[in-house]
Amino acid sequence: MPHSTDVNGSFDPTKTKLFVNDGLLNPSEVSFLRPSEPGQPLEELRKRYHEDGYLFIKALIPRADVLQARSQYFDLLSPSGVLKPGTTAVEGIYDSEKDTALFPGIGSGAAGGNGHPGEHAARFVDLALKAHGEPWYADFCKHPKLLEFVAKFTGWAEHTLPFRRTLLRNNIPTTQAIGVHYDQIFLRYGEPTSVTAWVPMGDISLTGGGSELGQSFEKEFTDKAKASGMTEEEAKSAFNQNMMSTGLLSGGPAEFGRSHQRRWLVTNFDAGDVVLHSPYTIHASTVNHDPNNIIRLATDIRFVDSSRPWDKVSLNT
Template identity: 30%
Template sequence: MIQTAALPQLWSYGHPLDMDDDKVGLLRPSNDALEDVDELRRRLDTDGYLFMRGLLDRDDVLAARRSMTDRLAGQGLLHPDRDPVDGIIAPGQTLTFKPDLASKNPLVEKVLYSGRLVEFYTRLFGETIRHYDFTWLRCMGPGKGTNPHCDLPYMGRGTHKHMTCWVPYGDVPFELGGLMVLEGSHKRMDLLENYVFRDVDGFCANKPNQVANARNGGWTFTGTLSHNPPQVRAKFGGRWLTTEFRAGDFLTFGMFLVHAATDNRTADRLRISSDSRYQRASEPIDERWVGVEPPGHTLAGKRGRIC
């Protein structure tokens, strides 16, 4: 076990994490197993994630970052006296979810949907793959990170064997806030079963308040597991695992792994990252996330049932 005594105090969703070595740890890179697909699959089964250090072309990732920060600057969201690529927020602006930055962006698509990532998942799945057409793109300013959750409630209408890929666009020191995963949580179905198979876009068609909420694009169930990462860790056991990320890294995991993000503790810097999804082409896919304009969580993606 790598000792974490030298780590700074980390925060997640406004809560200080317990920094003891049995409660917080560092992600294990799996670059040493890159050419051994059986070992990669074993680690994925055992650890619930694969962390690949520098496998993506750093120049391509930074070019994608530049394309996005230039768009943000053009929207007046970045500090006018700084180079946009620095990602310094303009005074008074707040940023979080910006999928428009990835839409019709060939430099982002080059990183995520061609070359090394496609080759990686093709080898890992052992057959032809396909990806979701929607890219989740986040520009996280100072403040709270993402709360603990699993991904399946948001994308569980097709296969349950698809995978998330988290990519940072730029170097991410601890203070900027990055992804963290809860060690071993993907094996705790005793705690997850009543949560993870729910659909955030499902609603009771015989309950007028839920129907009205769905028509407005709302959720009856938000998909959040908790707003308190330390309590989640205490309940599930294991450690919150994270690291300082660099442009060119990626972290991938399945639909049952509990994860969250540490808080951005800087004064004015953005952490830019994307979530993309990959699966075997032979398996069913969630219709909310494919097509020229995927319906996602809009009214078109809602599904009613009699409760």
């Protein structure tokens, strides 16, 4: 996340090199997420969230529950041949002897002559999509520890509603990472008050391609557009025209951070950690260069206040 102020920790380039889609991040372009504990006073946590645009909560969900869901996911995907022989599902270790084109991420393509995934790649994608409808995954998305915390943190209580549609993604080592975006780009039919819980499903090292977070961007753009004489609708239209066709702000986090003079915030994630962020918080991912070829797995679970107008069109199907 591009960020203009220091947070806890410092980045040591002699130990870790972080790559994004458009190259290596310089040490001066990286800092660390500020960790919080679920037992801290709510007012303090809310203050951090509004100041930083995110809340990085350690050990919110029991580690065993997260690893069980990870194991069930890779059990489902194992017939595709993605896992290294002799390893367990919960490890999620990629078989690096195979071509990564056989295992495209959801929404990407693979070699197939006509631009569509080949038969093997299509099978992998089908299994990854099937995981969204599995009972164990539905239970995980409604984990009582997560729901209870979000309900208290937001103050929405019994009106706390998780979207039925979630984003469960794997990331094979060395493949393309997610570009620069923020969630409100895809949530245009309700109030901009949703909260996203980014949940790593397993341990993720610094080089394992964890999400990076950033500060608000659309408000700054909109304020400048209105100051120039544009109406709110004209400003929104102008903003949308400057985005990529995919809805991304940019495919290259390195150049984006440099052009806006902001740093990206990163960290190691442990199974059970959760990052809550606002719909205007900019985020992207580093490329997965885990030295042990561990596949990154994470899910986005979005919550809204059901007593207020919310986006029933885009993400409740």
